[in-house]
Amino acid sequence: MTPGILALIVLALTIVGYIAGRQRALARSSASGERLHSLPNYYGQSVALFIAIPAYFLLGAWLFLQPVFIESQVSTQIPDSAIPEGSVRSLVMSDVRRIADGLDIIVDRGSLTETDLAGLSAETTSIRDMLANAGVALGSDVSVPVFEAAKSYRAIGKTGALARNILVLAAAIGFGLWAWSRIHPAMRARNVSETFIRALLMGSSLVAILTTFGIVGSLLFETLNFFGMYPASEFFFSTVWDPQFRGGSDLGIIPLLWGTFYVSLVALILAVPVGLMIAVYLSEYAGRSLRGFAKPAIEILAGIPTIVYGLFALITVGPFLRDWIAQPLGLGSSSSSVMTAGLVMGIMLIPFVSSLSDDIINAVPQSMRDGSYGLGATQSETIRRVIMPAALPGIVGAVLLAASRAIGETMIVVMGAGAAARLDLNPFEAMTTVTVKIVSQLTGDTEFASPETLVAFALGLTLFAFTLGLNVLALYIVRKYREQYE
Structure with a gap:
């Protein structure tokens, strides 16, 4: 059975x-x-x-x-x-x-x-x-x-x-x-039933917390095993990433972090301004019929599988940037680049920023708008000086969500940015990210007994620590600006 x-x-x-x-x-x-x-x-x-x-x-x-x-x-x-x-x-x-x-x-x-x-x-x-x-x-x-x-x-x-x-x-x-x-x-059957249900709800609420502890614990345990085989100083400060499963590997994380930050930065430079402008237009200027059509249409982008975005980057965006910008300017000859992955990832992140920011802007009390208009402010002045400052904590959260999504993306980077671990300022050169290398190190037959395999857990723990730092920073910003409106 x-x-x-x-x-x-x-x-x-x-x-x-x-x-x-x-x-x-x-x-x-x-x-x-x-x-x-x-x-x-x-x-x-x-x-x-x-x-x-x-x-x-x-x-x-x-x-x-x-x-x-x-x-x-x-x-x-x-x-x-x-x-x-x-x-x-x-x-x-x-x-x-x-x-x-x-x-x-x-x-x-x-x-x-x-x-x-x-x-x-x-x-x-x-x-x-x-x-x-x-x-x-x-x-x-x-x-x-x-x-x-x-x-x-x-x-x-x-x-x-x-x-x-x-x-x-x-x-x-x-x-x-x-x-x-x-x-x-x-x-007292009702008391028995409600006690069981209360315990069930409490257990369900602990699932997320225990899962987080389990993930961190597993990452920490394997990372300690890795640092027992490979020096931590070389991992954090070396600028060379060259894993060799037969020994003699160079496992420096700096090139991977640089590629992760660079691709995410390009994506956010595109997604955040465009997403905020879409949110402001839909919430403050668009009519009801246009809003009812445009918002679901934009949110469709969030439902497209990332492999489709990767194919779009590989077949369309990459060759276009190579033939019309990179090669004529002498900046590169490869269709796989930071710019390719960043632009396509930015398109993917637009609905995350626009939809959440739109909901946050709509949550600003109408009385604040009416008070601004009553003092003689125009609509654009009201948006700049009243609505956006009031909605700033929520907008920071939306941007943070988009940044976390960009940092954790893998498929678009694999197909759009390549797999070369390098330190370079040229956005038309191929680079890679931490998530891509985690996948590559754990692909195939692995025995979890070599530093070349265990380094994936050290990469994951480092990425987790970085995103946790972003959360703490965002929380500080949110609390600081909320105090001005309480």
């Missing part, structure tokens, strides 16, 4: 428990003549919650902990002699998982029974052919301990799945029957 089917069974039990709890409350009330303390639906909800929450919690915890347990058990069965030279245990374990999945496919197809499978070994020709048909390429270099570990991995997994199914269903049925047996007219 797969986890999905098990979850559906628990859902069905939850529905049955709701109906049974409601009916029991009504039946006991009719039999005793007592008035129910709560509405009948609350009694059904109390039973349903006692069925669903413990069962789903147990299922989630089991799915999270079982792979960790199996990994620790099976990993000890692989001797060091079975690990090929130049490899690591984590890569061997990935082969174990892949073979175990292939064995599952073979048994599910009926090609072998469990009894036949127990007597097979890695040297058996037929099992190699079956694994190949199941999508697993089993070469002659796969040792007997690895194959036996795969069989053990599969056996422990099946035993764990059976135990999971039994315990989850037992928890659902047991707690459900206990909650059903406690139902009587004087029971």
